Every structure is written in C-alpha cells, then in structure tokens.
Amino acid sequence: MDQKQQAEHEKRERISTIAKRMIWITFQHEGIHAYPQAGHDPALATGDEYNVSFLGTPHRHIFHFRVAIQVTHNDRDIEFIQFKRWCQNLYGKGTLELNNKSCEMMSEDLYQQIASRYPDRDIQIEVSEDGENGCSIYYNTTRPHLSVII
DSSP: OOHHHHHHHHHHHHHHHHOOEEEEEEEEEEEEEOOGGGGTOTTTOOSSTTOOGGGGSOEEEEEEEEEEEEESSTTOSSOHHHHHHHHHHHHHTTSSOOTTOOHHHHHHHHHHHHHHHSOSOOEEEEEEETTTEEEEEEEOOOOGGGOOOO
16 A cells, blocks of 8 residues: 555544444324414414414324434444334323424423433434424534544
C-alpha cells in the first residue's frame, strides 16, 4: 500500500471509530386528539378550502412513532426489540397518554422518559398522525465546541 492509500485507509478508520451510531424503532398507538382552538380561531376556522375547524372536535388517530437513540458500539448496548417493547409499554401501561396532545407534545413526553432511562444520548423522535403528517425533533447532546474535525 503506498503512502496515499495508507493515509486514506487511516482516515476511513478514524471516521469509523468516531461515527455516531444510532438504532431506531417504530410503533403505533391509537389515540383521541382535538385542537380546541381550531373550532373558533379565524386563522383556522376559515370557512374556505383551508378550513380546519373540524380539528376542534375529538377525533381518532393512529399515531406512528419512529424513535432513534444513540448506541456506543456495533454490538448495540440497547437491544432494539427490548427498546421497542419498553416504549410501547409506556403507552400500554398508562405511563404516557396521547389524548389531546400535539405530536410535538407527545415527542417531548416520550423524550423525557427515554432520557431518564438512557441519559446523555442523542435521540430523534418522529410522531405522525396516521403516518401522514407529523413532527420530527432531534434532541442533540453534542456540544458544538467539542466537535472533532476529521
């Protein structure tokens, strides 16, 4: 291996060594949702094709979750099947509630539970209504001034 090839190989090894590793899981849960303000706010209850006043009435959704969490090595220090079951049980056992919350509120609630159990890890949570519209929030623990340039 010549000097240039050796340098490229070493660079790839450095990148691989410090790469951020994350696992992700998905699950769904049924909930009832309402946005009471939509029924009377003129910006929402517009009376035209942009009218969303119906959101003020409680309605059913299947909320879809995609949760990614940082792991520390390739042999995974968090088993994703166990992580998925634990997340699902937060709702199934009543620790967390979906009803009458925005997707962003649901993400915040879930983040607090995950971060309590798995501190100091980057976490990304996506929550959608019926797999169609939703939010994505990235909870980053990395401090920019500590970033490493490769």
